[in-house]
Amino acid sequence: MTIDVKPTASHFINGEYIEGGTEDLPVIYPYTGEVVATLKLADDALVDQAVAAAKAAQPAWAAMSGVERGRILRRAADIMRERNRELSEIETMDTGKPLQETLVADAASGAEALEYFGGLAASLGGEHIQLGDDFAYTRREALGVCVGIGAWNYPIQIASWKSAPALACGNTMVFKPSETTPLSALKLAEILIEAGAPAGVFNVVQGKGAVGSRLVTHPDVAKVSLTGSVPTGRKVYAAAAEGLRHVTMELGGKSPLVIFDDANIENAVSAAINANFYSSGQICSNGTRVFVQKGIKEAFLSRLAERLKGVKMGDPMDEEVNFGPMVSEQQISIVEGYQAKAQAEGARLISGGKRLDGPGYWMEPTVYADVADDMTIAKEEIFGPVMSVLDFETEEEAIKRANATEFGLAAGVFTNDLSRGHRVAAAFEAGTTWINTYNLTPVEVPFGGSKMSGVGRENGRAAIEHYSEMKTVYVAMGDTEAPF
Numbered sequence: 001m002t003i004d005v006k007p008t009a010s011h012f013i014n015g016e017y018i019e020g021g022t023e024d025l026p027v028i029y030p031y032t033g034e035v036v037a038t039l040k041l042a043d044d045a046l047v048d049q050a051v052a053a054a055k056a057a058q059p060a061w062a063a064m065s066g067v068e069r070g071r072i073l074r075r076a077a078d079i080m081r082e083r084n085r086e087l088s089e090i091e092t093m094d095t096g097k098p099l100q101e102t103l104v105a106d107a108a109s110g111a112e113a114l115e116y117f118g119g120l121a122a123s124l125g126g127e128h129i130q131l132g133d134d135f136a137y138t139r140r141e142a143l144g145v146c147v148g149i150g151a152w153n154y155p156i157q158i159a160s161w162k163s164a165p166a167l168a169c170g171n172t173m174v175f176k177p178s179e180t181t182p183l184s185a186l187k188l189a190e191i192l193i194e195a196g197a198p199a200g201v202f203n204v205v206q207g208k209g210a211v212g213s214r215l216v217t218h219p220d221v222a223k224v225s226l227t228g229s230v231p232t233g234r235k236v237y238a239a240a241a242e243g244l245r246h247v248t249m250e251l252g253g254k255s256p257l258v259i260f261d262d263a264n265i266e267n268a269v270s271a272a273i274n275a276n277f278y279s280s281g282q283i284c285s286n287g288t289r290v291f292v293q294k295g296i297k298e299a300f301l302s303r304l305a306e307r308l309k310g311v312k313m314g315d316p317m318d319e320e321v322n323f324g325p326m327v328s329e330q331q332i333s334i335v336e337g338y339q340a341k342a343q344a345e346g347a348r349l350i351s352g353g354k355r356l357d358g359p360g361y362w363m364e365p366t367v368y369a370d371v372a373d374d375m376t377i378a379k380e381e382i383f384g385p386v387m388s389v390l391d392f393e394t395e396e397e398a399i400k401r402a403n404a405t406e407f408g409l410a411a412g413v414f415t416n417d418l419s420r421g422h423r424v425a426a427a428f429e430a431g432t433t434w435i436n437t438y439n440l441t442p443v444e445v446p447f448g449g450s451k452m453s454g455v456g457r458e459n460g461r462a463a464i465e466h467y468s469e470m471k472t473v474y475v476a477m478g479d480t481e482a483p484f
């Protein structure tokens with residue numbers, strides 16, 4: 001089944017849909033490989049128009065009370081929930097992810113972000129510092145125009161995770177979705193207007209790297225938040241630094257999931273499945289290096305093989321389907337390249353391992369065992385349904401090997417030893433860690449990476465720090481002294 005996902009127009013600027021731009025941008029449904037809509041890439045004039053709209057709208061938006069801004073965001077959350085099915089179908093058509101997932105993980109997560117930050121908006125403030133008779137206070141102020149740039153795996157979630165804290169703090173935003181998934185951010189823009197956001201508060205322009213680059217270096221932009229790969233993150237961070245702009249970088253990972261022999265194996269297998277095959281493995285925080293303690297290795301692998309029989313591929317719009325195609329020909333070719341390397345470098349194939357015939361971009365859920373730390377699949381982010389199982393003997397060894405990567409996005413540990421769980425979580429060099437679960441990212445909890453995986457945090461109160469700045473106001477109660 002396909003649905004009509006053609007948007008009213010390609011861009012959303014200053015409260016309305018706008019058509020125009022340069023090249024065509026085809027939107028492909030990954031299940032069938034068909035073009036389901038054709039948009040246009042923005043030209044420089046449209047990018048400048050979007051930034052100008054955001055700049056013009058920002059002072060009045062920041063001047064509104066937090067209660068008023070929060071009410072609009074919470075109303076947008078309600079509208080998003082009411083339209084969850086429509087938004088989920090659009091997301092499925094854009095990404096290929098099964099409706100079973102998009103119904104619960106995409107617009108639903110976006111609505112939570114709007115609700116959470118809408119709730120915080122009224123209580124953002126500073127502190128009072130008494131200095132004898134004098135005193136000082138701090139004000140939390142908006143940064144100005146923020147730019148959001150998204151990846152293709154969670155399009156509306158990323159747009160919402162960025163815009164909700166930005167708007168709560170009194171900023172306005174220009175958002176550029178990934179060229180691969182341009183549709184749902186337009187819906188968010190529409191919903192914010194319907195919820196009462198003034199024109200220009202949230203704008204969407206379509207484009208590839210060149211549009212992103214123009215936004216990042218625009219003199220009227222105060223902050224850039226990117227979700228993307230490490231190579232893009234490097235470029236965007238450097239370009240933003242030129243103008244000393246604030247940044248949030250949510251980048252890639254090669255995260256470890258360490259399973260000790262005292263763990264509940266069934267739960268550990270569930271976590272390994274979620275951490276490698278949800279969204280066909282196209283999740284930044286995935287635990288793609290599954291370290292299993294030697295004593296339970298065979299039991300773990302045999303239970304995993306058993307559970308993989310439950311995979312149901314097929315029409316992503318069928319709610320029984322629990323595994324969808326990959327997002328694009330480009331991404332599946334990258335993953336095919338890693339499969340070839342894994343097999344050439346001697347990883348033991350437990351299941352899957354190949355691309356299925358089209359239409360669409362189908363990669364089997366794949367598990368390799370006996371993976372060594374120096375194999376390519378253990379070192380590089382694959383961003384597809386490929387799990388590497390590595391074995392280890394001691395806790396010390398597991399921590400050392402888990403941390404032996406330039407990435408530091410996430411990490412998980414499974415154990416029934418309470419002290420060990422906390423000890424290992426503390427030892428992980430990663431921004432987001434889990435004990436006895438994996439990949440849960442509720443909006444109340446800060447999310448982000450360390451090392452090459454990122455800068456800053458999304459979600460939780462922590463995100464407020466990254467979308468606002470402090471102003472100090474010193475108040476003198478007496479005379480002003482001077483040496484002469």
Ligand code: NDP
Binds near residue numbers: 151
């Ligand atoms: P890319 O890094 O290829 O692209 C990310 C975004 O940046 C896209 O919108 C892209 O545009 C844009 N872009 C590319 N070049 C530039 C530039 N020079 N200046 C400004 N913007 C630019 O990532 P993918 O879209 O392929 O997404 C996959 C990656 O995202 C993975 O590495 C994954 O780990 C990471 N990711 C991280 C998450 C996190 O929260 N830490 C969450 C989800 C994904 P376009 O693609 O349209 O050309």
